[in-house]
Amino acid sequence: MGLAFAKYHGLGNDFILLDNRDRPEPIVSPAEAVQLCDRHFGIGADGVIFVLPGQNGADYTMRIFNSDGSEPEMCGNGIRCFAKYVASLEGLENTEKAYQVHTLAGMIGPTLRADGQVTVDMGYPILDAEQVPTTLAPAGDKAIARSLSVAGHDWSVTAVSMGNPHCITFVEDVAAIDLSAIGPQFEHHPAFPQRTNTEFVEVVRPDYLKMRVWERGAGITLACGTGACATLVAAVLNGRSDRSATVELPGGPLQIGWEMISNRVHMTGPATFVFNGVWG
Numbered sequence: 001m002g003l004a005f006a007k008y009h010g011l012g013n014d015f016i017l018l019d020n021r022d023r024p025e026p027i028v029s030p031a032e033a034v035q036l037c038d039r040h041f042g043i044g045a046d047g048v049i050f051v052l053p054g055q056n057g058a059d060y061t062m063r064i065f066n067s068d069g070s071e072p073e074m075c076g077n078g079i080r081c082f083a084k085y086v087a088s089l090e091g092l093e094n095t096e097k098a099y100q101v102h103t104l105a106g107m108i109g110p111t112l113r114a115d116g117q118v119t120v121d122m123g124y125p126i127l128d129a130e131q132v133p134t135t136l137a138p139a140g141d142k143a144i145a146r147s148l149s150v151a152g153h154d155w156s157v158t159a160v161s162m163g164n165p166h167c168i169t170f171v172e173d174v175a176a177i178d179l180s181a182i183g184p185q186f187e188h189h190p191a192f193p194q195r196t197n198t199e200f201v202e203v204v205r206p207d208y209l210k211m212r213v214w215e216r217g218a219g220i221t222l223a224c225g226t227g228a229c230a231t232l233v234a235a236v237l238n239g240r241s242d243r244s245a246t247v248e249l250p251g252g253p254l255q256i257g258w259e260m261i262s263n264r265v266h267m268t269g270p271a272t273f274v275f276n277g278v279w280g
Contacts, residue, residue: 076225105163
C-alpha cells in the first residue's frame with residue numbers, strides 16, 4: 001500500500017499533508033520527509049504536515065517536518081493548509097469552522113471563513129530575549145534594534161518569537177537582498193542558539209510592508225506566516241508601522257493584526273488545495 005497524501009500551498013509555501021489521525025506519532029520519519037520534499041526525486045514541498053489526534057483538549061495535533069528533516073515548533077502558512085485539509089477529511093469544505101490545534105508552540109486557533117480565507121489566532125508574541133531565544137539582549141529584556149554583524153555588515157535587528165524564533169531587519173530595497181548568500185549566515189549565527197528564521201522588510205507605508213524570508217530548515221520560501229506576524233510586531237516595536245497591516249510576500253499578501261488590549265496576533269490568508277496522490 002502506498003502513502004496517500006494531499007498537496008496544499010499557502011501563498012506558494014507548499015506542504016504535503018498526511019492523515020495521521022489513527023496514531024500519535026508521525027507515520028514517516030524525518031529522513032523520509034526529506035525524500036518526500038525533494039523537488040526532483042520526490043513529491044516536492046517545503047515541509048510535511050501530520051494531522052495527529054488531539055491532546056490537551058485540542059481537536060487535533062499538528063506536527064511538521066521541514067524539507068531538511070528538522071522539526072519547527074509551528075508554521076503559519078502550514079496551519080492554514082492544515083485547517084483546510086482537516087475540513088476536507090471531515091467533509092466540511094466551504095463551510096465556516098473553527099478548530100483548536102495543539103502544536104509545539106502551544107494551542108493555535110485557525111478559523112475557516114465563508115470567503116475561503118483562513119484567520120488564525122497566532123497567540124502572543126514572545127519578546128523576552130531568553131525565550132526567543134537569542135543572546136542579543138539579557139534575559140528579561142527585549143532585543144529591539146540590536147546590532148548584529150553578518151557578512152561583514154552591521155544590521156539593526158529585532159528578535160521576536162511566534163512560537164519559533166525570528167530575526168527581523170528593515171532594509172531600503174528588499175528585492176536587492178541576496179537571500180541565498182546571507183540567509184544561511186543569519187540562520188546559523190551564534191546569537192540564535194536554536195537557529196532563526198530571518199525576515200528582510202521594506203516599509204512601503206505604515207499599513208503596507210514588503211517582506212522576503214529565509215526560513216530555518218527550509219531556505220528561501222515564497223511565504224512565511226509566522227514570519228509575517230513577527231514582522232508586524234517588530235515594525236510596531238520600531239515605530240515603523242500600524243498595528244494592522246498588509247504584509248506582502250513573494251507569494252502574495254497576508255493581513256496581520258496585533259491587538260493592543262489582548263496582545264494577540266491574528267493572521268488572515270489563503271490556503272489552496274493542489275492535488276491528491278499516493279506515494280510508492
